[in-house]
Amino acid sequence: MRNAFADELTKLGQEDPRIVMLSGDIGNRLFDRFKEAQPERFFNCGVAEQNMMGVAAGMAMNGLRPLAYTITPFVTTRCLEQIRTDAAYHEAPVTVVAVGAGLSYAGLGPTHHACEDISFLRSIPNMVVLAPGDAWEVRAGLRAIMQQKRPVYMRIGKKGEPVVHDGPIADFEIGKALTLANGSDVCILSTGNILPEAMEAGRLLDAGGISTLVVSFHTVKPLDEACLRNAFERYERVVTVEEHSVVGGLGSAVAEWAVDASVDTRRLLRIGTPDKFFKLSGTQKFAREQLGMTGHQIAHRVSATLRERDSAA
């Protein structure tokens, strides 16, 4: 995802003279082509994220379209007040790009894990919160962001994730979820880099006789309310899947919406990381297994809740 981001950014940088790239001393060689093409519009801001975010806001207040990029905790919680006060309060169109969403950098330890960021960012007025599900969504999302005039938060994974879409997404819109697999019993709403596992869960459920719709719910704010209404009206289970804490992420956003919209909230199943730090060493795959986030485990939990309902009936 990060390579797709850098590649698409390089293309956009040639088309749009307002685009400025700010890096928090990260992405070794990743932005070489951007730097080569636009040397006057790339800034390594050093390990100083508060200043980087303020600089980005100051640029955006003066007609530019800066992107501020580094590892998720450092470009979110480290400088959250700058995002809130400098970018969002001023309605300055800064794009905050967080690499290493969720457990992408599991092996680097909890200092580098990012399972709380959606919670913080979506509570800030004026922010758009985007969590693309694969490299093609990153590319389409980035282009869509540059058509916006608002501050945007985009969390992306690392490199080498499986690609879900077949190619460029022609009809990508911020706030409009994308259907990736059709089904009639269960609706999986996946946000962000967990999408390949959600797709696997859908395939496994289908194979077990549970027809499953899989949706890439790439925009956590604003919510695609039409998609949600359809999901709660037509599906026995609506399952949110995210590599993010069950506190404050997509599942929480959908639960809040569902209560306010008076839909049947008993249909909602929220799958995310638990409200605790994951302290063991190991790969993202290992961490997902430990936390019940693999496709197989997701499918198992969904079918288990359907069985509970059947036995209660």
Add this chain to the structure above:
Amino acid sequence: MTALAAQPSPDIEGLRKQAARIRGRVLEMCHASKSAHLGSSLSCVDILTAAYWHVLNVDPKNPNDPERDRFILSKGHAAMAIYATLAMRGYFPEEELATYNQDNGRLAEHPPANMLPGVEAATGSLGHGLPLGLGMALAARIKGEGFRVYALLSDGENNEGSVWEAAMFAAGKKLENVCIVVDYNKWQATGRSNETLALAPLRDKWAAFGWDAHEVDGHDIGRLAEMMANVPNGSSKPVALIAHTVKGKGVSFMEDDNNWHYRAPTAEEVAKARAGLGLV
């Protein structure tokens, strides 16, 4: 807007009278609203006067001109001083000053975003104004615009780590069109600024961080006007002016008394203070 021309010599007597009128307004606003930060507002009035009546290339009738100089009140708690300054400079009617800190107004106790002409940035949380200003200065460079960026910081604000992140960034990017003025009134909210954290030697710190740093009497309007106008100054560095000031300046019974960080004056005290300023 006219292009930057050689600045005429400042009309020092006129600037002093203007500063006294701003102080008189600030005292009235503070009394009417019973709000805090009177001492912090009074200490920076001479800096604001020099900026808005001599240094800045701005046109209050065209407050969004892309080529205008930017002035950021990074010490946003001196809102009363910037409001009085902007109103008297013609950005909005002086009568609106009576709405300061009242219900349903534009003049909150810290300057708002995207609401009031002349306010370049919403400040109030310290340590934000300089990074914002550096982004503006880089935007000027990228877009080929010639404007300068000024930021007024408090001495307490120098406690913030983000100020020093910004200090290194500005020097690293050689942002010579940037000038900060530190309102060094020797107090922060609850104590002496040099006893709270080790601030001194402040000029040396800014110089060590790569700035062309100078000390100046923050109540010598003429000297301030000359030094602030001389940006860029040929050093290829951003400029830091460490302005030695007195908290509560201009009112004898408030000067260097930190109770006036939070206290508001009575009507009698306002009358006495205004008389001392030579205002009727």
